[in-house]
Amino acid sequence: MTNTRSGKTSTRRGMQTRAVILKTALDMFLDRGYEETTMRAIAERAGVALGNAYYYFRSKEHLIQAFYLYTHQEHLAACAEILEKERDLKARLLGVMRKKIETIEPYHRFAGVLFRTAADPKSPLNPFSEESEPTRQESIALFAQAVEGSNARVPRDLKGELPYLLWLYHMGIILFWIHDSSPGRARTRRVVDRTVDILARVIGLASNPMMLPLRKATLRLVAELRESGA
Amino acid sequence: MTNTRSGKTSTRRGMQTRAVILKTALDMFLDRGYEETTMRAIAERAGVALGNAYYYFRSKEHLIQAFYLYTHQEHLAACAEILEKERDLKARLLGVMRKKIETIEPYHRFAGVLFRTAADPKSPLNPFSEESEPTRQESIALFAQAVEGSNARVPRDLKGELPYLLWLYHMGIILFWIHDSSPGRARTRRVVDRTVDILARVIGLASNPMMLPLRKATLRLVAELRESGA
DNA sequence: GTCTATAACCGGATAGAC
């Protein structure tokens, strides 16, 4: 989802104005928080009229959408090295997850707002929405890469669904992170360490023939989840 | 948390007025939705001044708090029969979960708002908050009852944590339900059926000595989760 | 302590002229 604008913005000047508004908004959000930053203040500091800000961004929340994309790109870059060097699945997952929470840490103070919008099924910003599809797919692709590039033995049927499952798992971690007020988000880090450990164990067990019914049941569930688009 | 009022309301007449405002508000929310119902309209229809509504309810959101308690009580009552008759753990869980989604179904149209506020870590309405502790404990107790009254063999160490884990699971289902726009919430029902099946299998496997390390790892995680109050 | 009435504030969102 690279497109958060209301109308068609094709001219060079339009792009420029749009970019200025966005940068100003994100700066101010980081500086003083989301609620405390009014659209009027953003417009004023960006040197445009209030109505013009709304010309480019349908609502205040739409300004957030750019944030998702931004942190995702940062996360991608941060993961590149470990995904290239490390072959052990558990280590790869741990690396990806640690980088994730490091990447988003600076934005923790307005995490609440993020999730408030994310939880609203009517919001186009929610991670399950159609409008979020492209970003979601990119994010799932990252987990696919983490699985593919590893030397882990994963049953074929599970392997296909694993990236999606890991993405869901990572959304859960983010939910925890949002509610985590411990210093330096120490608790989230411990939870990541422990859950990745558990995931690695479960994936290891999944090949066991004894687990076949459970694995099949789980895959049926996943099919159901994906089909519903949620 | 039964108390959502701003000041002390001790007189009979005060209680009366409070109740009228609340009932009017919930009626109107159901009838035309949350966003569409203005505080001015609630006050007018309840026959009180706008200021008076704010005298009893600190904010519009506080009117929602009563809703949680209300549906929880309904759910409790709806579960009583099955919990009394049925002894099989899987059947008990399935019963409890099905009743849950039946109970909240009428409110699906403003579920988005509910969870928008509920997801905000700063909101006293969020299910992990200190202010929600009493309701949360009651809800966990229901799952404890479902486990205790069953004839399932559950390892002792897991048995203590299971109610909390099930409560977490049930929150996840509610999150899915919110995003579920399928007719009659058919998808949520299928997901409940499948997940309860999986849960029952996992609980069954948990006694297997082969699972000991995994079980221990999971219990350490749960301890971490609870300690952090989230 | 309970309640009314009225006015005002504030900030997100929109309309419509240029």
Next chain:
DNA sequence: GTCTATCCGGTTATAGAC
């Protein structure tokens, strides 16, 4: 594409009555 003026509704303030 950009502006100004305006709407709208949550929330607050005030002043006073039972």
